[in-house]
Amino acid sequence: MAQPEAIIELRDIHKSFGAQKVLDGLSLLVPRGRITVIIGRSGGGKSVILKHMIGLIKPDRGQVLVDGQDIRPLDDREINQLRKRFGMLFQDAALFDSMTVFENVAFPLREHSRFNEKKIREVVEEKLGLVGLTGHGDKMPSQLSGGMRKRAGLARAIALEPEIILFDEPTTGLDPLMTDAINRLIKNTQAKLGITAVVISHDIQGAFQVAHQIAMLHQGRIIASGSPEAIRDSDDAVVQQFIHGRAEGPIEVL
Amino acid sequence: MHGLEQAGEILLLLVQTALWLLRPPWRMRLVFKQMEFVGVKSLNVTILTGAFTGGVFALQTYHGFSLFGAESLVGSTVALALARELGPVLTSLMVTGRAGSAMAAELGTMRVTEQIDALYVMAVNPVQYLVLPRVVASVVMLPLLTIVADFVGIMGGYVVGVHLLGINAGIFVAKIIEYVDPEDIMQGLFKAAIFGLILSLVGCFKGFYTYGGAEGVGRATTEAVVLASVTILAADYVLTALMF
Numbered sequence: 260m261a262q263p264e265a266i267i268e269l270r271d272i273h274k275s276f277g278a279q280k281v282l283d284g285l286s287l288l289v290p291r292g293r294i295t296v297i298i299g300r301s302g303g304g305k306s307v308i309l310k311h312m313i314g315l316i317k318p319d320r321g322q323v324l325v326d327g328q329d330i331r332p333l334d335d336r337e338i339n340q341l342r343k344r345f346g347m348l349f350q351d352a353a354l355f356d357s358m359t360v361f362e363n364v365a366f367p368l369r370e371h372s373r374f375n376e377k378k379i380r381e382v383v384e385e386k387l388g389l390v391g392l393t394g395h396g397d398k399m400p401s402q403l404s405g406g407m408r409k410r411a412g413l414a415r416a417i418a419l420e421p422e423i424i425l426f427d428e429p430t431t432g433l434d435p436l437m438t439d440a441i442n443r444l445i446k447n448t449q450a451k452l453g454i455t456a457v458v459i460s461h462d463i464q465g466a467f468q469v470a471h472q473i474a475m476l477h478q479g480r481i482i483a484s485g486s487p488e489a490i491r492d493s494d495d496a497v498v499q500q501f502i503h504g505r506a507e508g509p510i511e512v513l
Numbered sequence: 514m515h516g517l518e519q520a521g522e523i524l525l526l527l528v529q530t531a532l533w534l535l536r537p538p539w540r541m542r543l544v545f546k547q548m549e550f551v552g553v554k555s556l557n558v559t560i561l562t563g564a565f566t567g568g569v570f571a572l573q574t575y576h577g578f579s580l581f582g583a584e585s586l587v588g589s590t591v592a593l594a595l596a597r598e599l600g601p602v603l604t605s606l607m608v609t610g611r612a613g614s615a616m617a618a619e620l621g622t623m624r625v626t627e628q629i630d631a632l633y634v635m636a637v638n639p640v641q642y643l644v645l646p647r648v649v650a651s652v653v654m655l656p657l658l659t660i661v662a663d664f665v666g667i668m669g670g671y672v673v674g675v676h677l678l679g680i681n682a683g684i685f686v687a688k689i690i691e692y693v694d695p696e697d698i699m700q701g702l703f704k705a706a707i708f709g710l711i712l713s714l715v716g717c718f719k720g721f722y723t724y725g726g727a728e729g730v731g732r733a734t735t736e737a738v739v740l741a742s743v744t745i746l747a748a749d750y751v752l753t754a755l756m757f
Contacts, residue, residue: 310630315630315633315634340636342636346634347631349627353626353631356622356628366635367635370635371636
């Protein structure tokens with residue numbers, strides 16, 4: 260199989276917070292127009308990887324390339340231009356709690372599009388419909404359940420139809436039905452818009468369901484990456500332990 | 514050393530805020546919203562503070578001044594003290610407790626729930642979106658609130674001095690006009706604007722760099738009120754020494 264072109268490339272990223280080394284020479288290629296799922300243990304630095312991709316965190320060492328361009332030297336204006344190509348769904352959705360759901364989804368449109376009020380209303384309704392939140396636009400984020408907040412966050416992330424969407428644990432803390440619904444939503448959104456998606460997850464079943472590529476993070480590095488089949492058949496003991504959810508094995512759990 | 518580092522970071526935030534002031538888009542809607550929050554909603558507390566301060570000041574000075582028959586100067590003393598010191602300082606301290614703390618809590622909550630990261634991700638600069646409107650609103654509204662506090666305070670002094678203590682009303686007012694210059698009031702308002710800058714900048718700074726969940730938000734709020742209050746009092750001394 261020919262390797263599709265990489266839209267994001269992380270090269271030998273090192274990152275420490277204080278004395279704690281989180282990423283230790285991590286390298287990863289994210290292919291364009293595909294869904295890449297990064298799996299790994301909680302607290303292992305998966306969110307930190309996403310935040311590197313969008314320039315929220317700068318690496319201590321190493322490079323983040325988007326379309327082959329190193330994003331580190333970019334100034335404010337250039338990084339904002341770059342960020343407009345991204346959408347991001349945060350772990351707890353990070354909706355602005357001073358605004359209604361409608362205003363949250365309209366926010367990126369008001370900031371970065373030249374749409375008039377009528378067009379904005381149209382787009383917001385369409386996106387809310389896409390995530391199954393039609394009619395909930397007037398609610399405040401605090402009135403929504405966790406699953407609804409995630410979906411509202413997703414609607415906001417896709418409002419400007421970005422090329423790349425980053426999902427930070429989109430299914431954590433949801434019931435199994437909502438987990439499945441969100442996974443389908445990610446898959447359908449990606450298929451429909453042809454975007455690149457990077458999903459952080461420790462939901463193995465979901466990962467195998469949505470991913471074109473799975474990458475496993477362990478001790479600050481990507482220790483395996485490939486198609487779901489390749490990961491399933493991997494002979495790496497760490498990968499096998501993780502995807503089968505066993506407490507005994509090379510990973511020390513406690 | 515930590516204090517010095519923090520002072521530097523606050524100054525950096527001030528510089529960033531000032532730079533954003535020069536660069537569109539200017540978010541007038543957000544500025545007005547903050548003006549309402551910092552100004553209009555602080556009106557009651559300002560009026561109460563001013564009235565009682567003016568009243569008690571008249572009461573105290575009357576007891577002292579009557580010892581050597583200078584009751585006629587109670588009005589001008591109250592008015593001068595209010596215009597130069599008590600109006601701006603007490604108003605700013607009250608607004609720090611009300612609005613400065615709220616700024617730290619709101620921005621702090623936005624920080625720990627990743628809403629500030631979300632602004633960055635959506636290519637909106639949070640200093641421009643969150644900090645600038647609060648700072649501008651505070652710098653504009655604090656002098657206005659101080660005018661109210663000065664006026665209400667003098668009224669309070671008048672009620673106590675004239676109606677309760679029996680000072681001649683004409684003399685009370687005439688001495689105010691004689692001794693209080695417009696500069697006294699203007700300098701007080703200038704101080705108020707600086708205090709507005711301090712309380713909003715410190716409140717935003719503490720909120721912006723909050724870490725550690727709900728506990729962190731609580732810590733940021735407390736630190737904002739303490740640091741802003743102390744800085745206001747210290748700045749008051751420096752400004753007074755320079756101006757008068």
